Amino acid sequence: MSLAETYRGLRVIDLSANIAGPLACMILGDLGADVIKIEPPDTGEATRALPPRWDPESERDGGWESTVFLTLNRNKRSAALDIRTGAGRDAVLRIVRDADVVVESFRPGVADRLGLGFDDLSQASPRLVHCSVNAFGDGPLGHDRPGYDALIQAFTGIMEMTGDPDGEPARAAPSVVDISTGLWAAISITAALARRAAEPGPQRLSASLVDSGFFLLCHQVMGYLGSGGFPSRLGSAAPSTAPYEAFRTADGTIMIAAATDRLFARLCQALEMPELAADPRFRTVADRVATRSELAEVMAGRLRTGTAQTWLARIAAAGVPAGPVNDLAAALAHPLTAERAIIRAAAPGRIPALKQVRLPIDTGADCIMSQPPALGEHTAEILAEAGFSADEISGFGPSVTAEGKAEPR
Helix, strand or coil, X not given: CCCHHHHCCCEEEEECCCCHHHHHHHHHHHCCCEEEEEECCCCCCHXXXXXXXXXXXXXXXXXXXXXXXXXXXXXXXXXXXXXXCHHHHHHHHHHHCCCCEEEECCCCCHHHHHCCCHHHHHHHCCCCEEEEEECCCCCCCCCCCCCCHHHHHHHHCHHHHCCCCCCCCCCCCCCHHHHHHHHHHHHHHHHHHHHCCXXXXXXXXXXEHHHHHHHHCHHHHHHHHHXXXXXXXXXXXXXXXXXXXXXXXXXXXXXXXXXXXXHHHHHHHHCCCCHHXXXXXXXXXXXXXXXXXXXXXXXXXXXXXXXXXXXXXXXHHCCCCEEECCCHHHHHHCHHHHHCCCEEECCCCCCCCCEEECCCCCCCCCCCCCCCCCCCCCHHHHHHHCCCCHHHHHCCCCCECCCCCECCC
């Protein structure tokens, strides 16, 4: 049995928005679960509108959705329901009757006010695994604090540690807090599903961005607790060893990771500077960390005399870890990226030649990447599965057709 087959038959309701919650649901969808995304009927989930779009030229014909939305919402079905209305709320509760998992990312208190809180949903599905994705938790100090990835990076200290020593604090380019929170949510959900045989009642889970932010800094936190110090901004360098940073060459930038004394001695030979290994300033890792700037200045002067390719060949021949500093285009074009099948074609659908980024786990050869749904594409079929009659379905508005597709907007 493949990993994907393990989750076949599992139903997940995605009431979340942005990145963390949708990612957790998409992981379950990639693993074979039936994921139903509930979206506002007028605008859809918020990330549908974010730039850039998959094909900017298609905007003349209505445009494809945001690449952010397309990244995080494959293998899902979309139901367009206004949960602020009684009819929309009741429809969600009926859909949840057959659900195993609900993921939501409302601000604390909002779901309860809508009648879609944990108590409401678990009454509809008594064995429900309910996961709330939030920014600062649901306690009194975090209850009313708005939170996004960048705000958590700022709050936890990630931003203060990131950037050049003489520059301003910088946000890490990837949405590291959102993405890691989505992963923690998915892990918590799978653990809860495994517990259901022993704990047959509903289970309430929480995945908080602030928790993820601090755990991303786990060894820096331990360093501070143990020593009272924390790393300042070091650019590409590492606080615990040197040389372990990026250097300019005559025609580009390379990353060198000579983390140990043995590797440093080999690097000095490759650079034809054996005297550096014997220099009292640089003899041990601790010495090199204390004199990081002096060492970097000496190495930078030498590395600027040759090309990136020349130095990488010499350093690699010496057995020292080093590599090019690529931009995204170069990284995607590298043969290793193709070897690892990082980018895969989505199943045929409404967006021609749509590509997707695979999960970094083995979901099995039978994992199909169905295209992210159009807004409300499956409303009618989902309502029919929940027991609504054709007349009841038509009452949700003209945008829902008998075929379960959203009419052109």
